[in-house]
Amino acid sequence: MASSSGMSRWANRVALVTGASVGIGAGICASLVEHGMTVVGCARNKDAIQKISDDLRDKGLTGKLIPYKCDVSDETEVNNLFAYIEANHGGVDVCVNNAGFSTHQTLLEINATEMRAMLDVNVVGLVLCAQKSVNSMLARGVHDGHIININSMAGHRISGFLNFYTATKFAVTALNEGLRKEVVAKSRIRVTAISPGAVDTHFAHRIVGEEMAKQMYKTIDTLSVQDIVDALIFALSAPENSQVHDIQIRPTGQKE
Ligand SMILES: NC(=O)c1ccc[n+]([C@@H]2O[C@H](COP(=O)([O-])OP(=O)(O)OC[C@H]3O[C@@H](n4cnc5c(N)ncnc54)[C@H](OP(=O)(O)O)[C@@H]3O)[C@@H](O)[C@H]2O)c1
Numbered sequence: 501m502a503s504s505s506g507m508s509r510w511a512n513r514v515a516l517v518t519g520a521s522v523g524i525g526a527g528i529c530a531s532l533v534e535h536g537m538t539v540v541g542c543a544r545n546k547d548a549i550q551k552i553s554d555d556l557r558d559k560g561l562t563g564k565l566i567p568y569k570c571d572v573s574d575e576t577e578v579n580n581l582f583a584y585i586e587a588n589h590g591g592v593d594v595c596v597n598n599a600g601f602s603t604h605q606t607l608l609e610i611n612a613t614e615m616r617a618m619l620d621v622n623v624v625g626l627v628l629c630a631q632k633s634v635n636s637m638l639a640r641g642v643h644d645g646h647i648i649n650i651n652s653m654a655g656h657r658i659s660g661f662l663n664f665y666t667a668t669k670f671a672v673t674a675l676n677e678g679l680r681k682e683v684v685a686k687s688r689i690r691v692t693a694i695s696p697g698a699v700d701t702h703f704a705h706r707i708v709g710e711e712m713a714k715q716m717y718k719t720i721d722t723l724s725v726q727d728i729v730d731a732l733i734f735a736l737s738a739p740e741n742s743q744v745h746d747i748q749i750r751p752t753g754q755k756e
Contacts, residue, residue, distance in 0.1 A: 506737030509644075511536030511562065516585065516592045518572050518629060519599030520565075521548035523701030524650060527725035528596055528732055530556060533563035535733075540585055540592075542570035543599065572599045572625030573617065582632045591640050594736065595633035597626040598650040602665035604707045610664050622668035623675070630679055634689060643687045646736055649676050650728075651695040653748060659756040662707075676746065690743045692735040697750035699723045721753035 515532050519525035520541025529541045529549075533556050541549045549567035556565050566589075570581045585592055600622045603614055630647050637645040654662065655669030672693065680691040698704075700722040704713035727749060735744040 506739065507535040507733060510594065510736065513537055513593040514585065514589045514591065515539045515594040515596065516581075516629065516633065517541045517596040517598060518570075518625065519543055519650075520552070520567075521545040523703060524696075524699060524725050524728050525596070525598040526552055527729045528598060529565050531729045531733060532594070533561055533565050536561070536563045537594070538563060538589055539565045540568050540581075540589065541565050542568040542572070542581055544569065544571050572629060573620035575628060578625065578628045578632065582636065586636065591636040591642070592633040592645070593637070593642055594646045594648070595629055596648045596650065596732070597629050599625060600650065600652075600668075601703070602662045602707055604662075605664070607663045615664055618664060618668055622665070623671045626672065627675060630675075634679075634683055637689055638687060643689060644740070645687075645689040647679065647683075647689065647691045648732060648735060649679075649691070649693045651676065651693040651746070653695050653697045653750060653754075653756070655693075655695055656748060657756065673746075680743075680745070688740070690735075692744045693746040694728060694731050694735070695746055695748045696723055696728050696731075697754045697756075699725060699728060701725060721751035723749060723751045 515537045517525050517529050517539055520529045521543035529539050532539045546567045546569035553565040553567050568581055570577045572578055633647060649672055651672040652669040654666045655673040658666055676693040683689050683691055698720055700717050704716055731747045738744050
């Protein structure tokens with residue numbers, strides 16, 4: 501892995517992290533703040549981000565986490581988020597598209613409302629944030645910006661579980677490469693996906709409930725949030741000539 505010293509160029513720059521209230525997003529926010537970045541963390545649960553921000557502030561770091569309430573499936577809220585960042589912090593230099601979720605329904609059960617809700621967060625929200633970040637970077641002459649899409653191993657193979665979610669993550673695989681092709685024609689902004697296997701977060705809690713998720717996590721190998729943070733820091737700290745395209749990480753022992 502690249503040394504984290506490659507992160508020094510990001511000190512005092514601005515990152516947006518979606519889905520910042522718990523799990524992978526919360527861990528990414530903390531790490532970027534520790535590397536001196538000004539991080540705008542958004543999610544629906546702003547209070548949870550405020551708590552993380554307060555804990556980080558107590559450590560006396562130069563970076564800071566700014567909580568922002570935003571549902572990324574709502575275009576108006578996303579527009580307001582970017583207007584806020586432009587007005588108060590100049591603009592996004594690093595965009596981490598992390599917000600995402602699944603429901604438990606099979607393809608034989610899921611209804612159109614549930615499908616659209618998942619598409620709106622996992623796909624539409626991701627594209628809106630990437631698009632607005634890249635356009636802001638180009639308008640400000642920021643050619644070293646970075647878009648990082650938190651994909652999943654579900655975006656690369658069909659396990660037979662969470663099949664609609666899998667389809668949204670296959671879309672992320674396509675969008676990651678499509679965005680790279682569009683962006684490389686205009687600038688040296690980098691586009692990276694990180695594709696984890698099972699990570700012990702609230703992700704499964706939201707699908708099967710807390711108790712069942714805790715039981716499940718005891719019986720399978722999992723990655724930690726720190727494993728995903730390490731991958732993101734590797735991509736962000738890569739030298740200027742190196743674009744990390746997609747980091748696929750399974751827990752050792754995960755068969756699918
Ligand atoms: N955990 C895994 O096993 C795993 C594996 C591969 C990929 N991933 C991917 O990793 C990413 C993060 O998941 P996680 O494991 O950290 O899950 P998590 O603990 O459930 O966290 C999900 C985050 O997304 C946010 N979010 C959900 N809907 C949102 C919306 N409409 N607008 C804004 N934020 C929203 C949640 O915040 P609020 O509820 O406060 O809005 C929360 O902060 C997701 O894209 C997921 O698909 C997870």
